[in-house]
Amino acid sequence: MRDAIEREFVLHFGEMGSRWGINRTVGQIFAVLFLSPEPLCADALCDRLGFSRSNVSMGLKELQAWNLVRLQHLPGDRRDYFSAPQDMWAIVRTLIAERKKREIDPTLTKLRELEFAADGADDHQSLRIRDLRELIETLTRFYEDMDRIETERLIAILKTGSRLSKLVAAGARVIPMNKRAENL
Amino acid sequence: MRDAIEREFVLHFGEMGSRWGINRTVGQIFAVLFLSPEPLCADALCDRLGFSRSNVSMGLKELQAWNLVRLQHLPGDRRDYFSAPQDMWAIVRTLIAERKKREIDPTLTKLRELEFAADGADDHQSLRIRDLRELIETLTRFYEDMDRIETERLIAILKTGSRLSKLVAAGARVIPMNKRAENL
DNA sequence: CATCCATTTCAGAAATTCCTGAAATCCGGG
DNA sequence: CCCGGATTTCAGGAATTTCTGAAATGGATG
Numbered sequence: 001m002r003d004a005i006e007r008e009f010v011l012h013f014g015e016m017g018s019r020w021g022i023n024r025t026v027g028q029i030f031a032v033l034f035l036s037p038e039p040l041c042a043d044a045l046c047d048r049l050g051f052s053r054s055n056v057s058m059g060l061k062e063l064q065a066w067n068l069v070r071l072q073h074l075p076g077d078r079r080d081y082f083s084a085p086q087d088m089w090a091i092v093r094t095l096i097a098e099r100k101k102r103e104i105d106p107t108l109t110k111l112r113e114l115e116f117a118a119d120g121a122d123d124h125q126s127l128r129i130r131d132l133r134e135l136i137e138t139l140t141r142f143y144e145d146m147d148r149i150e151t152e153r154l155i156a157i158l159k160t161g162s163r164l165s166k167l168v169a170a171g172a173r174v175i176p177m178n179k180r181a182e183n184l
Numbered sequence: 185m186r187d188a189i190e191r192e193f194v195l196h197f198g199e200m201g202s203r204w205g206i207n208r209t210v211g212q213i214f215a216v217l218f219l220s221p222e223p224l225c226a227d228a229l230c231d232r233l234g235f236s237r238s239n240v241s242m243g244l245k246e247l248q249a250w251n252l253v254r255l256q257h258l259p260g261d262r263r264d265y266f267s268a269p270q271d272m273w274a275i276v277r278t279l280i281a282e283r284k285k286r287e288i289d290p291t292l293t294k295l296r297e298l299e300f301a302a303d304g305a306d307d308h309q310s311l312r313i314r315d316l317r318e319l320i321e322t323l324t325r326f327y328e329d330m331d332r333i334e335t336e337r338l339i340a341i342l343k344t345g346s347r348l349s350k351l352v353a354a355g356a357r358v359i360p361m362n363k364r365a366e367n368l
Numbered sequence: 369c370a371t372c373c374a375t376t377t378c379a380g381a382a383a384t385t386c387c388t389g390a391a392a393t394c395c396g397g398g
Numbered sequence: 399c400c401c402g403g404a405t406t407t408c409a410g411g412a413a414t415t416t417c418t419g420a421a422a423t424g425g426a427t428g
Contacts, residue, residue, distance in 0.1 A: 005298050006309060012294045019287050021203060023386065034316075037308040042405080052388050057406060078396075078404065088319050103203050110196045114189050124221040125190060132218075135272050138342055145345035153349045158322055160352050161329035165337045167351050207416065226375080236418050241376060262426070263374065 006035055010049070021099070022062065025051055029059045030068060030084065039072055039081035067094050089151045100143065108136050190219055194233070205283065206246065209235055213243045214252060214268065223256055223265035251278045273335045284327065292320050 010031040017027025028049055033040060045056045060082055063069040068091065069082045085091050111133040118126045146154060160167065194215040201211025212233055217224060229240045244266055247253040252275065253266045269275050295317040302310045330338060344351065 001302075002305075002307065002309065005302055005313075008294070009298060009309075009313065012291065016287070016291060019205060021205070025386080035309045035312055054389075054406075054408090055387055058387085061406085080405075088315050092319065092323070103200070107196065107200060110192070114193055118185075118189055121186075123186065125186065125193075125219045128219055129189075129193065131272050135276065138339065139276070142342040142345055145348075148346060149349050153353070155322065157348050157352050158326040161326055162332060164329075164341050164348065164352075165333050167348075169337070169340070209416075237374095238376075238378090238419075239417055242417085245376085 006032075009035060021102070022066070025049075025055055026059045026062050029056060030063055033063075033069055033082055033084040036083070039074070039083040041077075041079040041081050043079070045082075066098050068098075087151075089154075093147065096143070097147070100140065104136060104140060108133065108140065111136070190216075193219060205286070206250070209233075209239055210243045210246050213240060214247055217247075217253055217266055217268040220267070223258070223267040225261075225263040225265050227263070229266075250282050252282075271335075273338075277331065280327070281331070284324065288320060288324060292317065292324065295320070 010028050013031035013034075014024040014028040017024045020027065022030075028051075029045055032045060032048055042053065042056050042060060045051070045060075046053055049056070051059070060069065063082075064071065069084055072081050072083065073079075074081055085094070111129055114129055115126070115133060118129070120126075146157075149157070157164070194212050197215035197218075198208040198212040201208045204211065206214075212235075213229055216229060216232055226237065226240050226244065229235070229244075230237055233240070235243075244253065247266075248255065253268055256265050256267065257263075258265055269278075295313055298313055299310070299317060302313070304310075330341075333341070341348070
């Protein structure tokens with residue numbers, strides 16, 4: 001029963017892995033670590049998943065590059081043990097940070113380069129590029145702001161949901177914005 | 185000059201394509217349409233990109249499945265013409281909606297299934313699954329709320345940034361929450 | 369209903385990514 | 399300095415994804 005659920009969970013994460021920019025192996029390794037109450041060593045992962053030792057090693061290396069697993073040692077045991085963070089919100093923050101780094105930042109850099117190369121031209125394509133760069137900057141600035149907020153407060157914001165709109169409209173009258181002119 | 189910039193932009197979108205869950209061809213096709221001031225037909229895309237007709241056809245089909253391009257016809261021309269939405273925020277909304285559909289929703293469904301199968305057990309793994317499901321629901325509810333807000337107001341919220349935290353804390357005293365008990 | 373273009377499908381080739389086992393490397397004792 | 403157990407590297411085979419050209423399909427027009 002418990003095993004059946006674990007198996008399904010792990011297989012699902014494997015399937016989704018490809019959609020998440022990691023591969024099947026990596027997804028399954030993370031799934032096992034995510035559910036495990038205690039850290040696991042690479043051999044334990046090989047056993048559970050039926051992957052080769054080297055595949056597991058590479059998968060763990062990638063998960064470490066994503067900051068999604070922590071390496072630790074058990075006293076009197078030379079092997080490396082791995083675990084997923086217990087704090088689920090920390091996992092989400094990490095995932096978003098890493099995906100931003102891989103999927104957004106390079107594009108932002110490229111757009112700035114192209115804009116520089118275009119040197120203030122105002123044809124259609126230059127305008128498109130500028131607008132896209134501005135939009136991405138608005139979003140990433142918002143992300144950076146949210147990322148600085150501690151989890152409890154962040155959850156409060158999330159739960160506020162659509163009421164945010166009224167709150168912001170009302171707040172704009174009370175707390176004047178520093179740079180109104182900057183608005184879109 | 186203009187061409188050099190377009191070429192770089194298109195190549196970059198091709199490279200990034202794989203990280204964005206679409207492939208190189210699809211990324212490049214979208215990039216060309218994104219920059220183009222007027223709709224293009226498939227042959228024009230073949231010419232510009234050097235892909236086979238069938239490849240372009242498949243790419244366009246996929247972009248249509250993502251709701252990222254619109255099909256239209258020019259009077260007196262039987263060919264299909266395609267264009268990317270002019271409204272950049274509409275593109276972002278679409279991207280997020282489609283990625284959620286592909287990357288989040290299946291997992292949410294699966295977690296609910298597993299939770300049902302676990303039938304209220306309270307071992308570590310069941311708790312992890314429940315917590316993950318709850319977290320994803322919090323995030324998707326927030327997304328759904330934001331998606332209902334019109335773009336101008338949404339931008340106002342984004343630009344409010346970290347001041348949201350104070351606004352929510354202050355607003356909580358003024359506008360009582362309906363369901364305080366539901367908080368994390 | 370035949371023709372003419374345009375689009376789509378599809379089987380297999382090409383390219384890419386993933387995975388493995390063997391060998392290399394690392395490192396803390398003895 | 400050597401040993402033993404652990405991890406990492408890496409070349410190449412397996413699996414998957416992408417791309418192509420040929421053939422099939424679609425649908426407007428006379």
